[in-house]
Amino acid sequence: MSVDPMTQDWSEVEAALEKAFSAAMQLYTERGFAGQFGFGRRPAVVTIDLANAWTRPGNVFTCDQRKMNEEIIPGVQRLQKAARANGHPVIHVTTAYQNTNPKDPNSDLGIWPAKSPLLEMKQSDDNELWKIDSRIAPIDGERVIIKKNASGFAGTDLHNYLTSIGVDTVLITGVTASCCVRATVQDALANGFRPVAVKECVGDRIPAAVQYNLFDINAKLGDVRTVDECVDYLSTINMRNI
Amino acid sequence: MSVDPMTQDWSEVEAALEKAFSAAMQLYTERGFAGQFGFGRRPAVVTIDLANAWTRPGNVFTCDQRKMNEEIIPGVQRLQKAARANGHPVIHVTTAYQNTNPKDPNSDLGIWPAKSPLLEMKQSDDNELWKIDSRIAPIDGERVIIKKNASGFAGTDLHNYLTSIGVDTVLITGVTASCCVRATVQDALANGFRPVAVKECVGDRIPAAVQYNLFDINAKLGDVRTVDECVDYLSTINMRNI
Amino acid sequence: MSVDPMTQDWSEVEAALEKAFSAAMQLYTERGFAGQFGFGRRPAVVTIDLANAWTRPGNVFTCDQRKMNEEIIPGVQRLQKAARANGHPVIHVTTAYQNTNPKDPNSDLGIWPAKSPLLEMKQSDDNELWKIDSRIAPIDGERVIIKKNASGFAGTDLHNYLTSIGVDTVLITGVTASCCVRATVQDALANGFRPVAVKECVGDRIPAAVQYNLFDINAKLGDVRTVDECVDYLSTINMRNI
Amino acid sequence: MSVDPMTQDWSEVEAALEKAFSAAMQLYTERGFAGQFGFGRRPAVVTIDLANAWTRPGNVFTCDQRKMNEEIIPGVQRLQKAARANGHPVIHVTTAYQNTNPKDPNSDLGIWPAKSPLLEMKQSDDNELWKIDSRIAPIDGERVIIKKNASGFAGTDLHNYLTSIGVDTVLITGVTASCCVRATVQDALANGFRPVAVKECVGDRIPAAVQYNLFDINAKLGDVRTVDECVDYLSTINMRNI
Numbered sequence: 001m002s003v004d005p006m007t008q009d010w011s012e013v014e015a016a017l018e019k020a021f022s023a024a025m026q027l028y029t030e031r032g033f034a035g036q037f038g039f040g041r042r043p044a045v046v047t048i049d050l051a052n053a054w055t056r057p058g059n060v061f062t063c064d065q066r067k068m069n070e071e072i073i074p075g076v077q078r079l080q081k082a083a084r085a086n087g088h089p090v091i092h093v094t095t096a097y098q099n100t101n102p103k104d105p106n107s108d109l110g111i112w113p114a115k116s117p118l119l120e121m122k123q124s125d126d127n128e129l130w131k132i133d134s135r136i137a138p139i140d141g142e143r144v145i146i147k148k149n150a151s152g153f154a155g156t157d158l159h160n161y162l163t164s165i166g167v168d169t170v171l172i173t174g175v176t177a178s179c180c181v182r183a184t185v186q187d188a189l190a191n192g193f194r195p196v197a198v199k200e201c202v203g204d205r206i207p208a209a210v211q212y213n214l215f216d217i218n219a220k221l222g223d224v225r226t227v228d229e230c231v232d233y234l235s236t237i238n239m240r241n242i
Numbered sequence: 243m244s245v246d247p248m249t250q251d252w253s254e255v256e257a258a259l260e261k262a263f264s265a266a267m268q269l270y271t272e273r274g275f276a277g278q279f280g281f282g283r284r285p286a287v288v289t290i291d292l293a294n295a296w297t298r299p300g301n302v303f304t305c306d307q308r309k310m311n312e313e314i315i316p317g318v319q320r321l322q323k324a325a326r327a328n329g330h331p332v333i334h335v336t337t338a339y340q341n342t343n344p345k346d347p348n349s350d351l352g353i354w355p356a357k358s359p360l361l362e363m364k365q366s367d368d369n370e371l372w373k374i375d376s377r378i379a380p381i382d383g384e385r386v387i388i389k390k391n392a393s394g395f396a397g398t399d400l401h402n403y404l405t406s407i408g409v410d411t412v413l414i415t416g417v418t419a420s421c422c423v424r425a426t427v428q429d430a431l432a433n434g435f436r437p438v439a440v441k442e443c444v445g446d447r448i449p450a451a452v453q454y455n456l457f458d459i460n461a462k463l464g465d466v467r468t469v470d471e472c473v474d475y476l477s478t479i480n481m482r483n484i
Numbered sequence: 485m486s487v488d489p490m491t492q493d494w495s496e497v498e499a500a501l502e503k504a505f506s507a508a509m510q511l512y513t514e515r516g517f518a519g520q521f522g523f524g525r526r527p528a529v530v531t532i533d534l535a536n537a538w539t540r541p542g543n544v545f546t547c548d549q550r551k552m553n554e555e556i557i558p559g560v561q562r563l564q565k566a567a568r569a570n571g572h573p574v575i576h577v578t579t580a581y582q583n584t585n586p587k588d589p590n591s592d593l594g595i596w597p598a599k600s601p602l603l604e605m606k607q608s609d610d611n612e613l614w615k616i617d618s619r620i621a622p623i624d625g626e627r628v629i630i631k632k633n634a635s636g637f638a639g640t641d642l643h644n645y646l647t648s649i650g651v652d653t654v655l656i657t658g659v660t661a662s663c664c665v666r667a668t669v670q671d672a673l674a675n676g677f678r679p680v681a682v683k684e685c686v687g688d689r690i691p692a693a694v695q696y697n698l699f700d701i702n703a704k705l706g707d708v709r710t711v712d713e714c715v716d717y718l719s720t721i722n723m724r725n726i
Numbered sequence: 727m728s729v730d731p732m733t734q735d736w737s738e739v740e741a742a743l744e745k746a747f748s749a750a751m752q753l754y755t756e757r758g759f760a761g762q763f764g765f766g767r768r769p770a771v772v773t774i775d776l777a778n779a780w781t782r783p784g785n786v787f788t789c790d791q792r793k794m795n796e797e798i799i800p801g802v803q804r805l806q807k808a809a810r811a812n813g814h815p816v817i818h819v820t821t822a823y824q825n826t827n828p829k830d831p832n833s834d835l836g837i838w839p840a841k842s843p844l845l846e847m848k849q850s851d852d853n854e855l856w857k858i859d860s861r862i863a864p865i866d867g868e869r870v871i872i873k874k875n876a877s878g879f880a881g882t883d884l885h886n887y888l889t890s891i892g893v894d895t896v897l898i899t900g901v902t903a904s905c906c907v908r909a910t911v912q913d914a915l916a917n918g919f920r921p922v923a924v925k926e927c928v929g930d931r932i933p934a935a936v937q938y939n940l941f942d943i944n945a946k947l948g949d950v951r952t953v954d955e956c957v958d959y960l961s962t963i964n965m966r967n968i
Contacts, residue, residue: 405894
């Protein structure tokens with residue numbers, strides 16, 4: 001990859017956005033936007049595309065590695081530990097396809113490959129790209145949900161599953177802010193859940209994309225809360241005693 | 243409204259974003275993002291929330307009025323005219339609720355009012371806020387779809403309807419870029435359609451929000467095409483002769 | 485209507501089915517089918533197509549009038565009263581279309597009219613056919629959900645709405661057993677809810693159709709419980725005190 | 727299994743139903759039901775639960791073996807051959823679960839196990855029960871869709887996938903008539919497709935269940951056509967030349 005936005009200086013655009021968002025948030029709050037849903041009575045922790053294609057270097061989907069290694073992975077480890085300790089579901093969502101030949105009518109790629117470089121995401125045992133990063137991998141029968149589009153809810157049983165176990169709050173982490181995380185937040189809201197984007201645990205390839213997508217999410221679609229707040233929340237509700 | 247982002251100078255943030263997006267797009271294209279779906283064989287024109295609460299001044303949902311009056315409404319008028327001339331569906335999506343008491347379990351507000359100022363969007367005959375702006379209003383039995391969340395597909399029959407008539411390309415216009423338009427684009431893609439955001443016909447309250455959401459859409463979720471291109475496309479396919 | 489299955493003698497077929505079902509249920513229970521979900525912690529009462537086209541005489545959709553007047557309507561009245569007394573949602577689902585011209589691409593009829601006589605179900609103020617029967621009509625801001633296909637969940641916000649208010653048990657009544665009621669039971673199950681078909685409150689045009697569809701439902705898809713059991717259940721959970 | 731409905735004499739109940747359905751169909755046709763959708767312009771062949779748990783003897787899900795071996799499997803072989811020859815999708819739907827511990831909140835069983843004996847349907851390599859019967863197994867990258875409830879559309883990407891490739895007609899085969907096949911027919915209709923139940927290729931554990939469910943399907947939900955008609959249809963449309 002000859003271009004690496006990570007080596008560029010993003011301070012100018014971040015400062016400009018910060019200033020713009022300050023004015024915008026004043027408008028939003030005056031008009032009644034950017035309220036908070038608050039945490040509900042039963043949470044689940046969901047990771048979006050924290051599979052090797054996104055978490056590790058050298059792939060077309062590779063995300064900002066500093067953020068991934070220093071913030072997202074450690075934060076998700078804390079969330080998963082707190083959830084497991086108290087009997088909350090830990091759900092791992094990734095992206096893969098059974099048939100990656102876009103010319104085959106039997107292919108499950110759909111139309112997305114015309115826009116996005118998906119052809120290497122074959123759901124085969126010997127392909128590590130779609131498998132969850134080993135640092136935050138599923139244990140003890142935790143669910144791995146394979147999606148084929150941006151949202152963890154699109155074409156999966158996630159809504160039905162969460163309904164069946166009475167979850168009302170979905171803590172969402174992963175990548176990318178500008179696509180699959182935001183799409184999952186939006187669908188969680190549309191489907192009737194309280195979506196929470198965990199601030200330190202949402203990444204992208206472009207730093208500004210985290211900034212402006214979390215801004216939109218907080219204003220309109222979901223709460224943005226810190227890892228500390230979410231770990232505290234997960235610890236206050238112990239499903240093992242219910 | 244004491245704060246009006248429209249009277250602020252957005253040139254600095256727009257210039258900073260433009261520069262940032264230039265670097266980001268270089269990364270995207272090198273990695274295989276930002277491809278184009280292209281127009282399909284059967285289109286539909288969809289307007290999102292071009293109802294009086296958004297198109298007219300003085301409401302909490304009011305959008306950038308210059309853009310609305312000078313670009314969005316005239317552009318949508320051209321799209322609707324071209325679609326009607328050739329037998330393509332013209333679909334009007336708006337937002338309204340049968341019961342706007344958030345404490346009533348029978349209310350269809352869901353959880354969104356905690357985040358967004360929806361309580362005035364009562365679906366009653368004497369409330370003009372949810373009705374489609376008269377300048378681009380439905381004619382001749384065109385559909386008005388009432389949604390309750392961001393996306394035009396969420397909790398509506400839009401996917402089923404478009405499947406039943408064989409549409410494969412959805413031209414999406416309206417407001418806002420940072421919420422309902424982007425959500426509709428995303429769901430159109432997830433549901434298997436080619437989404438097209440019509441460039442001049444997508445608005446918001448905050449100018450930068452149009453800029454960065456169309457950037458994300460073009461990179462990952464849908465094509466961004468001009469009104470001219472879309473009108474030409476609508477004119478090339480005449481369903482009345484098929 | 486020159487043919488009236490209600491005036492025919494159904495005792496022979498009912499007796500034959502009863503005998504057949506006795507053997508079939510022995511197989512089912514030996515193999516582990518026909519278990520019971522039991523009532524959950526939060527119910528909603530849903531009526532399917534108890535609109536005038538189905539409840540009143542003289543229409544193509546008219547159902548068995550003896551059953552309607554002597555069992556379904558009185559039973560639903562009891563269920564609604566119990567639900568209202570304790571703060572449970574009372575939801576009225578009916579079927580109607582904005583544009584009933586099947587040749588218009590803007591029509592919301594979809595493909596169903598080729599199979600079913602839907603053309604008179606226009607959603608207009610002066611059409612009484614799609615409106616809920618006045619004996620069990622909505623009060624106090626209760627929801628009326630307009631569907632366009634068989635299931636109350638298909639193309640509506642019913643799943644999202646029930647998720648948003650934490651319902652886990654759906655008491656289903658109405659007509660017809662062989663189409664819209666069964667479809668709603670099936671979708672309630674698929675979506676993660678406990679479906680309960682209220683035995684006396686499910687009707688059809690053909691008596692045997694109630695018998696064999698409730699048999700299949702009980703064996704595979706939902707519990708079949710009496711009005712008395714359901715009224716008792718609704719009375720044990722008082723959401724007004726929570 | 728000590729009870730085998732297959733060894734019982736079903737002629738009495740079948741004759742009684744036949745007589746009842748004759749009267750009912752007269753009512754239906756007079757009122758405008760039981761019309762035909764007809765075949766559309768682009769088909770797909772879908773098998774429902776033709777996995778070893780259903781197709782082979784000795785399991786709780788085992789279906790009528792005479793019908794399976796003499797009609798369903800040979801019929802599906804003909805349909806698949808015709809579809810493959812002309813470039814039509816061949817889709818295999820089965821049922822399996824990642825975590826079959828109903829007490830684990832991470833289990834994807836949902837609530838269905840309370841009603842149906844699903845606990846042996848673990849999605850593991852060494853479990854043959856959920857795998858497609860080898861006589862009609864997938865070839866050449868054909869899709870295997872794993873569902874968790876009755877309908878092939880529930881919690882899967884089937885609707886999105888069929889939309890993305892422009893299918894409008896779904897030829898449905900498999901088991902059981904009284905549950906998963908009927909549910910898939912119903913969802914195909916609700917989602918905007920023309921559902922066709924292939925007459926000889928739909929089975930159950932109870933002969934009468936095929937009879938009365940196909941009757942309801944034909945009256946209200948989908949066309950019921952013979953294998954010969956469907957093979958002819960598949961052969962008339964050659965996607966390989968388009």
